[in-house]
Amino acid sequence: MSNDVKLNKNKIQKLRAIKCWSQDELASASGLSVRTIQRVEKNGTASLETTKALAAVFDLTPNELQTSNKIENITFSFMCKYAWLVAFALSSIFFGLWIIDILVPTLKGADFNQQYEIHGNFRYLDFGGISFFVGFLFLSFNVSLEYFSRKSLVKHSASINN
Incomplete structure (x- = not known):
């Protein structure tokens, strides 16, 4: 048993970058070797003692440094991040079909009505417009979420430095 x-290697790299530390400086501050810091940032694996030192x-x-093993969380995150792209693709398809058909x-x-x-009175423009609007909402949500997550990470880092 291992x-x-x-660990979330990206989070560790971001936290180190926010403090403007090199890997050497993080090693000194944590009491770990530079090689250990390099391994953690490359592989994302560490012993429990290393994890505690980095967390301190x-x-x-x-727990805040660990990665989430839940596939549902990853899937939901992926869907939130790229749903706008799917909606915009659908709107492009609907607009294209409207032009062609x-x-x-x-x-x-x-005759326009004919x-x-x-096509069974299928309203391409309505569905294209709706999917474009939904895509815009998803994109706005994604940008806002990214902005506030970065802002909270910077705020948390600033409180650590003070």
Whole structure:
């Protein structure tokens, strides 16, 4: 049985960068070797003692440095991060279909209403507009979430430095 703890290597690198520390300086502050810091930042694995030392330096609990093993959390995060892209892709498809199925035949002389009837009165523009709006909401949510998470990380780091 391994005693290694899986750490969030990106979080450790960000916390170190916020303090403007090199790996050498983090090693000195934590009482660990530079090689240990390099291994943790590369592999994200550390012993329990190393985890405690890093947590103490950053004024965190060891649990806050660990990665989440829950696949649901990763999936939800992935969906939140890229849902806007899917919505924008759908809106592009709907707008493209509207141009191909409705606009082009109408410009060639077909009856506009008849074109909609041929396609079962499916309103491409309505669905395209809705999916574009939903994509914009998802993108706004994603940008806001990223902004506030960075802001809280900087705020937490500033409180550590004081």
